[in-house]
Amino acid sequence: MRYISTRGQAPALSFEEVVLTGMASDGGLYVPETVPRLSHENLAAMAGLSYAEIAFRVMQPYVGGEIDDETFRGIVRDAYATFSHDAVVPLNQLDANHFLLELFHGPTLAFKDVALQLLGRILDHFLAKRGERAVIMGATSGDTGSAAIEGCRHCDNLDIFILHPHNRVSEVQRRQMTTVLADNVFNIAIEGNFDDAQAMVKASFADQAFLNGTRLVAVNSINWARIMAQIVYYVASAVALGAPHRAVSFCVPSANFGNVFAGYMAYRSGLPVKQFIVATNANDILHRTLAANDFSKRELVATLAPSMDIVVSSNFERLLFEAYGRDGAAVAALLERFQVEPTALAEAPLASLRERFASHSVDDATILEAIREAHHRTQEILDPHTATGYRAAERARADAETPMITLATAHPAKFAEAVVKAGFPGVPLPPHMEDLLEREERYVVLPAELTEVQKFVAENRR
Numbered sequence: 001m002r003y004i005s006t007r008g009q010a011p012a013l014s015f016e017e018v019v020l021t022g023m024a025s026d027g028g029l030y031v032p033e034t035v036p037r038l039s040h041e042n043l044a045a046m047a048g049l050s051y052a053e054i055a056f057r058v059m060q061p062y063v064g065g066e067i068d069d070e071t072f073r074g075i076v077r078d079a080y081a082t083f084s085h086d087a088v089v090p091l092n093q094l095d096a097n098h099f100l101l102e103l104f105h106g107p108t109l110a111f112k113d114v115a116l117q118l119l120g121r122i123l124d125h126f127l128a129k130r131g132e133r134a135v136i137m138g139a140t141s142g143d144t145g146s147a148a149i150e151g152c153r154h155c156d157n158l159d160i161f162i163l164h165p166h167n168r169v170s171e172v173q174r175r176q177m178t179t180v181l182a183d184n185v186f187n188i189a190i191e192g193n194f195d196d197a198q199a200m201v202k203a204s205f206a207d208q209a210f211l212n213g214t215r216l217v218a219v220n221s222i223n224w225a226r227i228m229a230q231i232v233y234y235v236a237s238a239v240a241l242g243a244p245h246r247a248v249s250f251c252v253p254s255a256n257f258g259n260v261f262a263g264y265m266a267y268r269s270g271l272p273v274k275q276f277i278v279a280t281n282a283n284d285i286l287h288r289t290l291a292a293n294d295f296s297k298r299e300l301v302a303t304l305a306p307s308m309d310i311v312v313s314s315n316f317e318r319l320l321f322e323a324y325g326r327d328g329a330a331v332a333a334l335l336e337r338f339q340v341e342p343t344a345l346a347e348a349p350l351a352s353l354r355e356r357f358a359s360h361s362v363d364d365a366t367i368l369e370a371i372r373e374a375h376h377r378t379q380e381i382l383d384p385h386t387a388t389g390y391r392a393a394e395r396a397r398a399d400a401e402t403p404m405i406t407l408a409t410a411h412p413a414k415f416a417e418a419v420v421k422a423g424f425p426g427v428p429l430p431p432h433m434e435d436l437l438e439r440e441e442r443y444v445v446l447p448a449e450l451t452e453v454q455k456f457v458a459e460n461r462r
């Protein structure tokens with residue numbers, strides 16, 4: 001399998017190169033050159049298989065033989081053995097035809113574990129094969145750093161450095177990162193805000209001289225392997241509800257659009273999907289674009305669903321590439337204009353997107369209302385991200401007959417603040433995390449100065 005850039009100018013790469021590369025040299029994102037086919041027979045044969053086996057079958061064409069089948073099976077099996085539910089991502093039926101797909105049974109209680117548990121292991125495999133080591137650097141405002149750390153803690157060939165703003169993340173969030181005491185995990189509390197931390201990571205990727213030739217790898221959601229891992233649960237959940245013999249719909253709490261784009265890839269491969277509903281919080285660029293063709297940036301709003309607080313949806317570019325008939329030059333022109341001024345999609349691409357995608361935006365007051373309403377009707381306590389999806393699914397679904405699968409992207413205990421605001425007592429942490437507040441922590445505090453941070457990384461990598 002070859003991968004090509006959404007902006008049409010960068011060289012095509014293999015799977016191995018794409019996983020190690022991140023962003024394309026022309027500023028675009030990599031997508032597979034052809035979409036593997038999931039035939040009616042392929043899908044029908046998945047009924048009753050384990051999640052790990054479905055994962056192997058769905059992802060194998062994307063890996064394209066660059067990891068031998070038995071090794072890849074082992075990687076997949078190990079990645080999903082870290083989940084605390086035997087079904088890995090269980091379906092929970094809310095009412096006659098609305099289901100929650102619980103993606104939060106991984107080590108850090110949010111759906112990013114599904115992709116990062118796999119990505120860390122794939123990176124480690126390729127690095128071992130090449131006899132290389134690599135450094136991962138990332139910045140987090142609180143919720144996503146821990147998933148990257150958990151994904152890499154067992155990797156022999158990777159050192160991971162995660163920057164978070166000192167005293168500006170919650171205690172539970174900090175401890176999910178700093179209580180991982182592995183030798184290759186380094187937490188850096190920056191005396192500054194999230195933007196300072198992110199700027200230093202960006203600058204380090206732009207000029208990697210401080211690492212003397214060691215590769216710096218990005219594990220953010222533009223990495224193709226993360227999308228690939230997420231395609232699997234769309235297929236597995238649809239098959240569990242009767243695909244390929246009947247279609248389903250999905251509602252996806254969205255920010256950078258990586259999650260819902262993975263669903264779109266499953267659809268393009270042949271999975272029968274009637275509708276995708278894109279749910280957003282008050283940071284509604286995706287909803288404004290799909291509903292009103294207003295493709296423009298707005299100022300960031302801090303919401304009760306913080307993992308969906310974004311200004312720009314990086315992975316939306318991958319969908320635009322498809323909507324524009326894979327015309328990289330048109331995508332590049334559109335996104336260059338978008339960077340400097342409010343813009344709009346051309347009519348034909350927008351119309352094609354609207355055939356499959358609906359959208360709905362949910363403000364903070366409505367998130368609280370949705371948490372209460374879902375509890376009243378189903379006894380479930382939803383996390384605030386999942387609550388945007390629950391509300392959007394009820395409001396924007398095309399019909400009542402097609403099963404609706406809303407993606408539950410986080411465990412409510414991880415975002416207890418919103419749950420308490422909605423009027424519930426706190427949600428206890430699951431058993432494997434009960435003693436989190438007593439565990440030993442390890443992190444360093446550094447000033448928001450690029451040279452200090454880079455010196456620390458260069459000296460501590462193994």
Ligand SMILES: *Cc1c(COP(=O)(O)O)cnc(C)c1O
Nearest residue numbers: 254255256257258259307409410
């Ligand atoms: C990252 C995240 C999202 C948004 O996912 P995207 O792939 O960026 O659209 C939604 N909910 C939770 C809990 C998340 O961590």
